[in-house]
Amino acid sequence: xxxxxxxxxxxxxxxxxxxxxxxxxxxxxxxxxxxxxxxxxxxxxxxxxxxxxxxxxxxxxxxxxxxxxxxxxxxxxxxxxxxxxxxxxxxxxxxxxxxxxxxxxxxxxx
Amino acid sequence: xxxxxxxxxxxxxxxxxxxxxxxxxxxxxxxxxxxxxxxxxxxxxxxxxxxxxxxxxxxxxxxxxxxxxxxxxxxxxxxxxxxxxxxxxxxxxxxxxxxxxxxxxxxxxxxxxxx
Numbered sequence: 001x002x003x004x005x006x007x008x009x010x011x012x013x014x015x016x017x018x019x020x021x022x023x024x025x026x027x028x029x030x031x032x033x034x035x036x037x038x039x040x041x042x043x044x045x046x047x048x049x050x051x052x053x054x055x056x057x058x059x060x061x062x063x064x065x066x067x068x069x070x071x072x073x074x075x076x077x078x079x080x081x082x083x084x085x086x087x088x089x090x091x092x093x094x095x096x097x098x099x100x101x102x103x104x105x106x107x108x109x110x
Numbered sequence: 111x112x113x114x115x116x117x118x119x120x121x122x123x124x125x126x127x128x129x130x131x132x133x134x135x136x137x138x139x140x141x142x143x144x145x146x147x148x149x150x151x152x153x154x155x156x157x158x159x160x161x162x163x164x165x166x167x168x169x170x171x172x173x174x175x176x177x178x179x180x181x182x183x184x185x186x187x188x189x190x191x192x193x194x195x196x197x198x199x200x201x202x203x204x205x206x207x208x209x210x211x212x213x214x215x216x217x218x219x220x221x222x223x224x225x
Contacts, residue, residue: 035212037155044205044215045147045155056213088155090212098171099145099157 004089004102011108016079020105022072022089032092034072036065039086039104048087049074076107084109112136114206114216121222127194130219132206139187140164142209146180146191148202149218158204161189196223 005023012018022034036049047056049065052072064075072089089102117131132144146158159170161180168180179192189206203218 037212039155044218045207045212046215047211047213050211050213056211090155096172097169099160101147101155101157104154 004091004100006087006089006102006105008103009106009108011110012079013110014079014081017075017077018079018107020074020076020087020089020107022074022102024070024072024091029091030069031094034065034067035090036063036072036074037088037090038083039088040084041086045088079109081109083107112208112214114208114214116204116206116216116219119220119222121224122196124197124223124225126196126223127192128196128221129190129192130204130206130221132189132191132216134187134189134208137208139182140184144180144182144189145207145209145212146178147205147207147212149205150199150202153202156202158191163189193221196221198223 003025010018010020033051037045038048039045048059048063052067053065062077066073084107086104086106088104091100093100113135115133120128122128140163143160143162145160148156157171158174159180161168163182170178177194182189201223203220205218206216208214
């Protein structure tokens with residue numbers, strides 16, 4: 001069963017840096033782009049990062065993405081209380097011809 | 111500005127069908143696919159499928175094949191997602207989202223399956 005694995009939760013203090021990992025179990029993980037979404041509870045997800053590391057207009061450069069052959073990482077620097085949200089990674093699985101989402105990571109800014 | 115506006119909340123009985131609409135504005139409707147994603151309360155995001163508004167072609171996640179139909183009405187820039195034979199496990203918020211990047215999202219439609 002192809003999955004994208006994220007830690008259930010991460011936390012850090014305001015001003016600090018946090019990283020959220022996304023590991024792929026499919027051999028196709030290496031071939032496709034990763035996107036990251038931020039979801040404040042009760043609202044729709046918002047695109048943060050596309051194509052592994054591209055930020056849409058309006059997304060601050062405190063948010064950055066990277067990807068290796070078997071995992072991807074979302075990095076948030078200069079944490080703010082407004083960054084408290086759930087974060088999801090997403091990619092295409094070529095063997096399933098399907099979009100996969102990670103299970104989500106809850107970020108707490110202490 | 112790009113907007114995707116979805117239809118209102120629905121309550122349906124088990125075994126019934128629901129049809130959710132997603133009316134778009136601020137861009138050329140036929141230039142971007144529409145994807146549908148759902149989220150059960152307290153759970154993660156689950157992709158359901160996509161539709162090409164230009165051709166009407168659609169592809170569905172394996173889990174929903176046979177139960178979901180994605181269509182469009184180009185004259186009103188509206189996409190539709192119909193899910194049939196509803197079960198309690200289909201209670202969720204359903205989102206439409208634009209393109210392969212999922213760069214804009216509708217506000218979500220709560221579908222509650224209740225007897």
